[in-house]
Amino acid sequence: MSLSVALIGATGYTGLEVAKLLSVHPQARLTIATARADAGQPIASVHPSLVGRVDLVLEELDADKIASRCDVAMCCLPHGASAETVRGLCAAGVRVIDFSADFRLSSLDVYEHWYKVKHPWPERVGQTVYGLPEFFADEIAKADLVANPGCYPTSAILPLAPLAKAGLIETDDIIVDSKSGVSGAGRGLKLGTLYCETNESIAAYAVGSHRHGPEIDDLVGRIGGIDPQVIFTPHLTPMSRGILSTIYVRPKSDDVVGAVKQVTQCWRDCYGEQPFVNVVDHLPATAHVAGTNYVQMAARASGKRIVLLSAIDNLAKGASGAAIQNMNVMFGIDQQVGLN
Numbered sequence: 001m002s003l004s005v006a007l008i009g010a011t012g013y014t015g016l017e018v019a020k021l022l023s024v025h026p027q028a029r030l031t032i033a034t035a036r037a038d039a040g041q042p043i044a045s046v047h048p049s050l051v052g053r054v055d056l057v058l059e060e061l062d063a064d065k066i067a068s069r070c071d072v073a074m075c076c077l078p079h080g081a082s083a084e085t086v087r088g089l090c091a092a093g094v095r096v097i098d099f100s101a102d103f104r105l106s107s108l109d110v111y112e113h114w115y116k117v118k119h120p121w122p123e124r125v126g127q128t129v130y131g132l133p134e135f136f137a138d139e140i141a142k143a144d145l146v147a148n149p150g151c152y153p154t155s156a157i158l159p160l161a162p163l164a165k166a167g168l169i170e171t172d173d174i175i176v177d178s179k180s181g182v183s184g185a186g187r188g189l190k191l192g193t194l195y196c197e198t199n200e201s202i203a204a205y206a207v208g209s210h211r212h213g214p215e216i217d218d219l220v221g222r223i224g225g226i227d228p229q230v231i232f233t234p235h236l237t238p239m240s241r242g243i244l245s246t247i248y249v250r251p252k253s254d255d256v257v258g259a260v261k262q263v264t265q266c267w268r269d270c271y272g273e274q275p276f277v278n279v280v281d282h283l284p285a286t287a288h289v290a291g292t293n294y295v296q297m298a299a300r301a302s303g304k305r306i307v308l309l310s311a312i313d314n315l316a317k318g319a320s321g322a323a324i325q326n327m328n329v330m331f332g333i334d335q336q337v338g339l340n
């Protein structure tokens with residue numbers, strides 16, 4: 001089988017990563033890549049690292065053409081703009097993996113409150129599978145539309161959800177402290193992501209107001225069957241890629257050291273068969289997972305709390321790698337194909 005893939009918003013960072021991953025995928029190939037201003041230019045002129053690897057000319061988006069030539073579209077557009085485009089692609093009969101947050105949340109009210117836009121396709125909010133194959137593979141396999149997870153949420157949901165479901169932690173007192181590389185903010189020109197603003201500096205941002213807080217609440221709640229309260233604080237760090245999340249939870253048991261052992265066993269039971277989740281003995285670092293689709297997770301006792309650590313590559317398991325994993329699941333291909 002060779003899948004034909006369309007890439008929408010190919011000029012950004014996640015688009016580049018998709019193009020690279022597809023260039024070595026044995027059962028899928030990139031056939032259409034779209035852009036606005038750069039339509040008509042070779043994709044390798046926008047992404048010089050694709051020279052010799054991807055020989056395509058960027059095109060304007062044409063949903064009917066994509067429907068006639070492609071099996072699936074990966075939509076790498078910002079939220080708001082993405083929902084409009086996804087709606088047109090789905091109407092034309094294309095199966096879509098959406099990288100934006102437009103279809104991730106269960107509640108339209110929560111979406112419109114946090115994203116401050118009217119949703120262009122409200123009927124699909126709460127009616128779209130969340131693209132985390134570790135929990136939703138059966139639904140992903142049948143889906144016409146998959147909401148690829150947010151990068152920070154992936155790093156928090158994977159460690160937290162099994163523990164919430166197993167009843168090992170107090171779910172009204174969870175602190176997620178995350179650090180991201182600058183590529184998480186996309187390739188567009190923004191003052192806050194310029195070299196001089198970010199180099200040799202670490203800063204928190206959107207404290208108490210980041211839109212990934214409700215996404216973590218929503219998914220840990222859905223998977224765990226509970227109503228969690230998560231405090232989420234993101235930090236921008238002077239590295240290109242990677243996310244490290246340090247998560248503070250209170251165990252239900254007073255024996256914190258024993259509870260750490262239970263946490264580790266719970267993770268091993270939940271993720272033993274999952275190819276991309278590694279429960280490790282060392283303390284995870286972003287360098288250990290850079291350029292891979294893996295998440296590494298570890299737990300330690302600290303006072304009355306357990307500290308959970310998870311590391312991912314925001315552009316891989318946090319975005320484009322996860323999308324390839326989802327594509328594989330949608331088309332009955334082994335999850336690991338093209339990702340090793």
Ligand SMILES: NC(=O)C1=CN([C@@H]2O[C@H](COP(=O)(O)OP(=O)(O)OC[C@H]3O[C@@H](n4cnc5c(N)ncnc54)[C@H](OP(=O)(O)O)[C@@H]3O)[C@@H](O)[C@H]2O)C=CC1
Nearest residue numbers: 009011012013014036076077078081099100184186187319
């Ligand atoms: N970067 C990351 O680590 C992660 C990103 N995501 C999500 O993935 C999506 C893509 O992210 P990323 O690649 O980093 O973003 P970029 O900003 O790097 O790229 C987005 C691309 O979308 C196109 N675009 C921008 N605005 C519009 C618009 N209004 N209408 C149509 N097209 C537009 C642009 O292409 P052009 O102008 O050439 O048409 C641009 O290159 C976003 O929704 C993001 O939130 C999710 C997880 C992680």
Ligand SMILES: CC(=O)N[C@@H](CCC(=O)OP(=O)(O)O)C(=O)O
Nearest residue numbers: 099100101150151180181184185
């Ligand atoms: C470092 C950095 O700026 N990160 C981005 C994460 C963006 C992202 O991937 O989020 P969505 O897909 O949910 O839009 C941010 O905090 O906005």
